[in-house]
Amino acid sequence: MHLHFSLNADLNAFSGSVLNIAECCLLPSNHPKREDDSVAIVWRGEGCDDSPVNQMTLKELREQVMLVANALDATFSKGDAIATDMPMTVYAVVIYLAIILAGCVVVLIADSFAAREIAIRLRVSNAKGIFTQDFILRGGRKFSLYSKVVEAVPVKAIVLPAIGNDVSIQLREQDLSWNDFLSSVSHLPRANYYSPVYQPADSVINILFSSGTTGEPKAIPWTQLSPIRCSSEQWAHLDVKVGDVNCSPTNLGWVVGPALVFGCFLNGVTLALFHGSPLGCSFCKFIQDTEVTTLGTVPSLVKTWKRTNCLEGLDWTKIKSFVSTGEASSVDDDLWLSSKSYYNPIIECCGGTELAASYIQGSSLQPQAFGAFSTASMTTGFVILDEHGVPFPDNEACVGEVGLFPVSLGSSDRLLSADHEEVYFRGMPMHKGMRLRRHGDIIKRTIGGYFVVQGRADDTMNLGGIKTSSIEIERVCDRADESILETAAITVAQIDGGPEVLVVFAVLKPGFKCQPDKLKMTFTKAIQSDLNPLFKVSFVKIVTEFPRTASNKLLGRVLMDQAKLELSVKSRI
Known part of the structure; x- marks a missing residue:
């Protein structure tokens, strides 16, 4: 490693150093x-x-x-x-x-x-x-x-x-x-x-x-x-x-x-x-x-x-x-x-x-539990936030959104196509004098001190290890068939554990009829063609309308509960 050190002996001693990694x-x-x-x-x-x-x-x-x-x-x-x-x-x-x-x-x-x-x-x-x-x-x-x-x-x-x-x-x-x-x-x-x-x-x-x-x-x-x-x-x-x-x-x-x-x-x-x-x-x-x-x-x-x-x-x-x-x-x-x-x-x-x-990771220096994390990664730190954005005590079993400490070695400090401050910091609470960094995971800390990731706080999906957004999935599905009025895409965990599966809820235009299995194939083909050939729809649920709040915000949790019920029924058949 070719490093040319500055003569300055203070904390900025490495300013001016260069290398090629x-x-x-x-x-x-x-x-x-x-x-x-x-x-x-x-x-x-x-x-x-x-x-x-x-x-x-x-x-x-x-x-x-x-x-x-x-x-x-x-x-x-x-x-x-x-x-x-x-x-x-x-x-x-x-x-x-x-x-x-x-x-x-x-x-x-x-x-x-x-x-x-x-x-x-x-x-x-x-x-x-x-x-x-x-x-x-x-x-x-x-x-x-x-x-x-x-x-x-x-x-x-x-x-x-x-x-x-x-x-x-x-x-x-x-x-x-x-x-x-x-x-x-x-x-x-x-x-x-x-x-x-x-x-x-x-x-x-x-x-x-x-x-x-x-x-x-x-x-x-x-x-x-x-x-x-x-x-x-x-x-x-x-x-x-x-x-x-x-x-x-x-x-x-x-x-x-x-x-x-x-x-x-x-x-x-x-x-x-x-x-x-x-x-x-x-x-x-x-x-x-x-x-x-x-x-x-x-x-x-x-x-x-x-x-x-x-x-x-x-x-x-x-x-x-x-x-x-x-x-x-x-x-x-x-x-x-x-x-x-x-x-x-x-x-x-x-x-x-x-x-x-x-x-967050496991560590070879600690006892490990299957499907769980044991510690924050080296150079990082985080807290778990309650619904009001207040960190839970470090030793308390809890579930909440993760808030990352703002500085960690090698993490991004800029974006080419978005506002870095807006995406990762704006609206996040302060903790011990520092603005926490947004990541979007919901995590659970168990009584034994291990951590389990529970999903995403936003609408980002994880399909086969690839992150995408419900917006991208829905945009493709909305135009995949002439019968579609609107769609809502969510992911849910399988009954026996493992990776989440993609579920699409669909509202049909008046006068149209369509079978869920036919839409499943149509949506999967469109998603694989326009987004990623590794993505697939596990099942489609046709509904008359989506549950929404008074301000017209989609109640994703209600759809998720319906999807979990459908998976449970299918697993017993």
């Missing part, structure tokens, strides 16, 4: 046990279960990143925003680090988004180009990705092949294949060497998006402090160290993706990447063959593994801890998962893109 990931000098020939990344493709695991050493990774950084200089300008929209492959990680090394800003877009959502993110970030793939291979199926990018925006695209050494489709005139992009620096005598661009710690390195409580996604910049937060949190809560192997099925478009990259490379941990779907036996065998020591999960994934029995005959006993995030966990499923590795702990983690990590 990507370079910090690539140097062996950060760890006494880490060498150039240490394995940095291991990976394997779906369906290649009997093939050797691919490996990339730290030196090889550094040379690949520097090669791409040189090619970026030949194609873009310093400071440009450059997007990535592709699966989390070894190439995606190389590109991500290279953009930061070159002094540009990465715009991270999840590969599951529809063309409209890609276009919004490229427009908000003013991206000058985008890295993508021709296709996505997942679950034995082939999905076009380049065509969505072409539909979304006219900016230059650099296209990587999903299979083989070159793309298998015709590109637009302004676009480049991966091979052509790299060939722009093939004449350089030292194409694998690059002098990093050093910037202040508060300079922006990437932009992530979170829907939050509004229809327009919030553009959240991460500074160079955000990766330090990610890595320190994983070191403190998960006890990761040099020689460990970390895997989490995710995408760079979600907070877990970049957090995983920095958590591994800044701690000297090997990053394990599976090129394909995490739902089947191929992924589970990959975890065994790479001897993963920390495995990130999502509760819906665990439920699928358990239901399909795809761990049968596999050895997961190298795993020291599991990390669960994105959804509410099922205690029964967690017990099953933990049993696969000598009943090692499952560390619950809950946070947000704007926090660069979590605000």
